[in-house]
Amino acid sequence: MAGPDRHGSGAVSEQRLSLAPWKDRRNLLALVVSMVTLALILVFSATVQGFATRGNLSVILSNSASLAILSCGMAVVIISRGLDLSIIAVMVAGATTYATCIEAGMGGGAALVVTGLAIVAVGMINAWLIAYAELPAMLATLASAMAITGLFRFAILRGEFLLLLPKENPAVQALTSDLLPGLPVVTVMMLAALAATWVLLNRTVAGEIIYAMGDNFLAARLSGLPVRSVTMLIYVWAAVMALAAGLVVSSASGAVDFRTVTNGTLLFDVILVVVLGGIPLRGGRGGLANIVLGVALIAVLRNGMTLMNVTTQIQDVIKGLVLLAAIAAENFLNPRDIETDTAGDL
Amino acid sequence: MLKATNTLPDGALRRPAKGIDFARLPRQAVPRMVISPRRVLSDVLTRGWIESAIPFLAFLVVAGVILATTDGFFSSSNLRTMSQYVPDGGIVVLALLIVVAAGGIDLSVGSNFAMSAFAALYGFHILELPVWAVLPISVLTGAFFGMVNGTLAGLLGCGALLTTLGTMITIRGLYTVASQSQLVAISSSARYDAAWDYIGFDRLAGLPIGFWCLLAVAVTVFFLFRQSRFGWHLLAVGGNRKAARNGGIGVRRTVFLAYVLAGALVGLSGFLYAARQNSVGSDTGIGMEFFLLTALVLGLGGFTSGRGAVVSVLVGFLTIYFINNAMINAGFRGDLVQFTLGAIILAILMVDVRFKKNLHRLVASSYLDPVARTPEPVRGSEGLMPDQIAPKLAGAEILAAGQVDGPEDVILDRDGHLFCGTRDGKILRLAAPDYREVTVHAAIGGRPLGLAFDAESRLLACVAGMGLVRVNRDGTHELLTDQTERSLFSVQDDTTIRMADDLDIAPDGVVYFTDATKRYDMESWAMDLLEGRPNGRLLSWDPRSGKTRTVCDNLLFPNGVCLAHDGRHLLVASTWGCSVLAFDLQNLRAGPRVLVDGLPGYPDNINRASDGGYWLALAGMRNPVVDLAMKHPGLRRRMTRRVPPTNWLFGNLNIGGVLKLDAAGQVEDAYWDRPDGALYMITSMREHRGALFLGGVTNDRIGRLALPGADEGWTGRGSYEGRA
Secondary structure, eight states: OOOSSOOOHHHHHHHHHOSOGGGOGGGHHHHHHHHHHHHHHHHHHHHSTTSSSHHHHHHHHHHTHHHHHHHHHHHHHHHTTOOOTTHHHHHHHHHHHHHHHHHTTOOHHHHHHHHHHHHHHHHHHHHHHHHTSOOOHHHHHHHHHHHHHHHHIIIIITTOSEEEOOTTSHHHHHHHSEEETTEEHHHHHHHHHHHHHHHHHHHSHHHHHHHHHHHOHHHHHHTTOOHHHHHHHHHHHHHHHHHHHHHHHHHHHTEEETHHHHHOHHHHHHHHHHHHHTOOTTOSOOOHHHHHHHHHHHHHHHHHHHHTTOOHHHHHHHHHHHHHHHHHHHHHHSOOOTTTOOTTOO | OOOTGGGSOHHHHTSOOOSOOGGGSOBOOOOSOOOOHHHHHHHHHTSGGGGGHHHHHHHHHHHHHHHHHOSSTTSHHHHHHHHHHHHHHHHHHHHHHHHHHTTOOOTTHHHHHHHHHHHHHIIIIISOOOHHHHHHHHHHHHHHHHHHHIIIIIISOOOHHHHHHHHHHHHHHHHHHHHHHHHHHHHHOOOOOHHHHHHHHOEETTEEHHHHHHHHHHHHHHHHHHHOHHHHHHHHHHHOHHHHHHTTOOHHHHHHHHHHHHHHHHHHHHHHHHHHHSOOOTTTTTTHHHHHHHHHHHHHTSSOSSOOOHHHHHHHHHHHHHHHHHHHHTTOOHHHHHHHHHHHHHHHHHHHHHHHHHHHHHHHHHHOOOOOOOOOOOOSOTTOSTTTSOOGGGGOEEESTTTOSOOSOEEEOTTOOEEEEOTTSEEEEEOTTTOOOEEEEEEOOSEEEEEEEOTTSOEEEEEETTEEEEEOTTSOEEEEESBOOOOTTOSSOOOBOOBEEEEEEOTTSOEEEEEOOSSOOGGGHHHHHHHOOOOEEEEEEOTTTOOEEEEEEEESSEEEEEEOTTSSEEEEEETTTTEEEEEETTOGGGOOEEEEOOOSEEEEEEEEOTTSOEEEEEEEEOOHHHHHHTTOHHHHHHHHHHSOGGGOOOOBOSSOEEEEEOTTSOEEEEEEOOTTOSOOSEEEEEEETTEEEEEETTOSOEEEEEOTTSOTTOBHHHHHTTOO
8 A cells, every 4th residue: 555554664564464454453553543533523423512513624624733734743753763842832933933024024925934944943953953963852852942932932022921913914814814715724734734744754765764764763874874864854844844833823813822832732732643643652653644543533532522611621631541541552452572672762 | 220130241140040139139110109191081981970970060060150140149048048949849850860760751740749739738728637647648649640650651561751741631630620629728728737837937957848858868769779679670670671671670560669659759749849838829830840851861961761860860950950040030031041941951961962972982092091111121131032042842742732722821730630721711631641631620710821739739720800719629619809909099999800810829828919900801911011001910818818918019011920949039020021020028018129121022921940940931022113112102002093903013922932040030041932833922831840831822732842851850839849
């Protein structure tokens, strides 16, 4: 299969031999998650007023756009066995820069170029720390998240938490409008991000190298693959995705809120999407289908719970429990081999 | 150095001499200690605590900058205020350390902290429990969530990062729901309790109660990692899970307990916080895990499991805490503080990662530290050089060819059986009379070098890498000593005997043996020549007390040891010194004197001869280029760094030679093999019943040379027992 569903080299041949692909244990979690999503949709449709409506579907789609775009960035990083904890910080930084640019009177295109350059620079700094300074990805992005948030709040917002967007500005309105009737720009951006991710992972040499790095980083490096430049690409990719998501979020809410960085819920949601979709944190596996699946589950869950008037705190508790259940299930289905497990694997 | 012997006419040297006239021998200068900046650097770099050097330096720099730019940060009032707030994070960072040391991570500490603080407030204000009951409620709350983490990440083996991320969000949600429902009741409670306020606000000996708790926890965790079985298990599991499991440690149980313990500590911290603040807010503990993770990483210099560095982690924590506090005190805005913290952490981590990555290179490039030395010119063997006399060893009979691997020393017992050590750590026995039957007498390991029989006919062996070993007649063996006193002012612990080389036994039973070099192992002894420093020492082991003493430190590769015929002097061959030194056993403090120097080669073992003289093995020959190179340390250092070892300048090890010394130690004859002969690099020889047995440390055979005219009844053993 021209596969969004990627596996380690061994699994592909296993799958071809096997008459019943669902017996492949690696797929079991994805199967379980899709069943759960379907069940949730059925239950919500039956019990929640206004869930199974056309209007709600478009709400789900546009509400999950930012999450899906962020997940595209995060998934690529995680497949390469990295981690980008700064993705929300970059998202907010990008939105801030864009908003400041158009406030200063720039046109939408020029603002986008300036913001894009700034965000690519941020992504390159992240990548440089990981690829050249050789800091562990988790630590580098943890610290850079602090530095980025601090810098942008200090330099641009002068210490404020909140930046309000000029809603009447055409550069903002372009983002909130519909491209075609019933097809908002944000949905198109989401689809574009998903398509770009598919192309990157499945149709480019860099994509192959990303899988190779996730499978065994040392082997990839020893066989002469350009792991450093690909690391650059990966983190710049994540930064650009974060910028896109930032534009979506801020245009929808009309404001940039730095508290999204500190309260951590969005970062948690992104990681939740990637993990529930079936991309393991140790990398090397997963693809577009996993992202879509994860986003679908979280979007449906969020939407259903919001319609049922569940408070954010309880939603958090439920999402946390879902994650724990998913981890336990994954562990039950694919037990880790303690003999091959190393202490560094978190 | 002016030598008495050299003033004699040449012919007088060869005249049979009476014995060793110790008082007339020139003194050998022995340095008290060997100090060089590069050696100190390399020794410091190999110490274990160097790993924490960067965090400590960072702390000092930060403290220095704060001291220079603020006034009053380190005033007693500000320190006192900080000591009230430090324990919260301090205890939790230690909890985090326990988990990380065991190879996990705990992101839920912040939520758990808030939850435990809430539990304490709920117990105190709502349930109105006595304070002694509130503490366990708080600690147990923490431990309960630790148990959840431990069950998932430890017992079930799920990924720790995701598990604790899940519990972090879940607990935070539960906390928010719970605290919002009780907030009004708690803040309107008017309950007052003396013990509660004592814990929150009072001081014991000038410090807040919480600070004492932090100290107690720090000391406990320190000793947990240093002394307790559980702590060792934690470090083993964090260091290498597979090895720990194969070593019989219950990995899953250990990780589980690590999370529970960490949870309990977080609970304690939450209790202290509750007693002090008397309230919780929606932001309690938010961002705590990231702040403390950063502190931990800063202290450990990276995210390293298997290290229980309590002090380093607390230093890292204080560094971050000080930066944060000083900047806020100075009125900087929170966002700038955040940016600075992030940037500083990245900078420190980058330096630290580079440092750790290149540390071994730095050590490798600074370990070898050559020094200029001017060897004594060759003298005393005029007319006896290989090109001047016939190669007498060419007539030697070859024994056990291919059956022995590297017999550094050979020795014969009363019945004429031959014993030798081999490269694979065995003592072989070659049965008299034809020495064809080779059996393993003992397998002791290490690299057996010098051998000697004691009064009870037990074999004592110097074993490189082990020490002094005694092999009983039935083949059993025991380690007599592997350590001596630590030398004064040494950065590195040099108590371990690294390369025990040769030995002899004094009439009073004390064993004198050499530790040829304290700095190199058996495989790299050649580096010691290139270094050219006095790295060796003469040691003694007293069988009565079992004590090992350093008789003389800082000798230049002391090798062969032989008790002189008079039973009073000890001869020690100094290989790189190309000399033989003499010690007076009745006055060891007088130090060594030079019996003979300017030898044409590098002397190895020295043994008695039947005519009252001595046999001296030459492991290799000097050549003028190497002698010249000894004067140029820079050349040798560059050579070891840039030229492959096979192309290094070195002495000629391809020709075998034995010198015959007379009773006064002067060279009177020389026995050479042909340049292509079978006996090269001769490291030992023993005379036995009119024949000379020859061993070589890199050879696979033993030579036997008949000595016409020698005493047919003389044996080495007999000579020691006075029966010669």
